[in-house]
Amino acid sequence: MKIAFFSTKSYDREFFDRYVSTHEIIYFEAPLNAQTVNLAAGCEGICAFVNDKLNTAVLSALKKLGIQLVALRCAGFNNVNIESAKTNGITVVRVPAYSPYAVAEHALALILTLNRKTHKAYNRVREGNFSLDRLTGFDLHGKTVGVIGTGKIGEVFCGIMQGFGCNVLAFDLMANPTLVAKGVNYLPLIELLEQSDIISLHCPLTEQTRYIINEHSISMMKEGVMLINTSRGALIDTSDAIDGLKAGKIGYLGLDVYEQEEKLFFNDLSENIIQDDIIMRLMSFPNVLVTAHQGFFTEEALSQIAQVTLTNIDAFVAGAVLENKVV
Numbered sequence: 001m002k003i004a005f006f007s008t009k010s011y012d013r014e015f016f017d018r019y020v021s022t023h024e025i026i027y028f029e030a031p032l033n034a035q036t037v038n039l040a041a042g043c044e045g046i047c048a049f050v051n052d053k054l055n056t057a058v059l060s061a062l063k064k065l066g067i068q069l070v071a072l073r074c075a076g077f078n079n080v081n082i083e084s085a086k087t088n089g090i091t092v093v094r095v096p097a098y099s100p101y102a103v104a105e106h107a108l109a110l111i112l113t114l115n116r117k118t119h120k121a122y123n124r125v126r127e128g129n130f131s132l133d134r135l136t137g138f139d140l141h142g143k144t145v146g147v148i149g150t151g152k153i154g155e156v157f158c159g160i161m162q163g164f165g166c167n168v169l170a171f172d173l174m175a176n177p178t179l180v181a182k183g184v185n186y187l188p189l190i191e192l193l194e195q196s197d198i199i200s201l202h203c204p205l206t207e208q209t210r211y212i213i214n215e216h217s218i219s220m221m222k223e224g225v226m227l228i229n230t231s232r233g234a235l236i237d238t239s240d241a242i243d244g245l246k247a248g249k250i251g252y253l254g255l256d257v258y259e260q261e262e263k264l265f266f267n268d269l270s271e272n273i274i275q276d277d278i279i280m281r282l283m284s285f286p287n288v289l290v291t292a293h294q295g296f297f298t299e300e301a302l303s304q305i306a307q308v309t310l311t312n313i314d315a316f317v318a319g320a321v322l323e324n325k326v327v
């Protein structure tokens with residue numbers, strides 16, 4: 001099968017080229033959208049990433065080009081119009097799990113950095129400033145951590161936080177029995193919001209979870225709460241989070257994802273004038289830490305993503321059962 005890979009970076013090529021496949025891969029740096037979709041002409045499949053837009057217009061255009069398969073090299077599929085993929089008879093596969101540890105450990109990195117301010121200490125010491133002023137943190141031990149979404153990543157994250165001696169609360173549509181057995185306490189969302197010192201989001205972006213963190217839910221949180229989002233940007237209403245930060249209600253905000261990230265993340269814009277005033281405002285707070293969707297970015301996860309994506313494509317070509325089929 002001839003496959004057009006969109007939004008590729010050097011590391012995508014490096015990892016996919018390690019697992020030589022029988023398929024012909026054409027790498028494009030361009031993201032997939034209505035303007036770039038015709039790059040897939042002559043291919044039978046495409047491979048897309050988190051910020052590629054697979055809306056109705058793009059899927060209809062892919063159908064016209066004869067594309068039969070969309071292989072997502074990510075877990076989330078909120079960027080795909082599933083109904084439209086069905087209507088156009090396009091099969092969509094994904095990589096449902098490729099190292100829950102990578103993302104859960106990154107959530108922890110955000111927590112520890114925001115708390116102990118190691119990013120500031122690093123810069124200070126390099127400049128000969130050995131003062132400890134304003135670097136005060138808090139013990140994680142004994143704190144209450146609320147986890148929203150306890151699937152693969154949320155489960156690992158709960159275990160990590162229990163390892164720190166935290167009291168872990170959870171909210172999900174269904175309780176995870178393994179976590180219940182380990183002492184994780186499932187509560188209604190409101191109670192989790194009210195009781196948690198740290199809240200970490202690990203649910204997918206759906207119609208139900210869009211803006212699950214908004215003015216109303218923020219108002220229920222503890223004063224000075226730490227909020228961590230390594231899941232999808234639109235789980236948080238960013239303007240409401242900014243109001244929460246200005247009021248001091250949110251004491252720390254750690255983001256690996258951002259609602260408008262597709263215009264920014266994965267690109268070097270260091271010499272550009274950034275037009276997104278919301279992210280610039282966010283980055284101006286001393287208690288906000290933004291990373292550019294790097295939760296997945298470990299050797300283990302990248303290897304797994306490449307292998308599972310190629311296995312998904314092989315299975316489709318062979319007409320085998322598609323274990324990782326979305327639609």
Ligand code: NAI
Nearest residue numbers: 076149150151152153172173202203204208230231295296
């Ligand atoms: P998963 O499917 O194993 O778990 C998701 C959990 O969220 C499930 O337990 C589900 O029941 C729960 N959930 C669904 N709707 C909910 C709702 N309305 N309220 C509360 N809980 C709800 O997914 P996994 O692998 O743990 O990934 C979670 C998310 O992490 C993905 O959807 C993706 O958005 C994000 N992610 C971020 C990455 C990064 O690099 N920052 C990399 C990989 C995933």
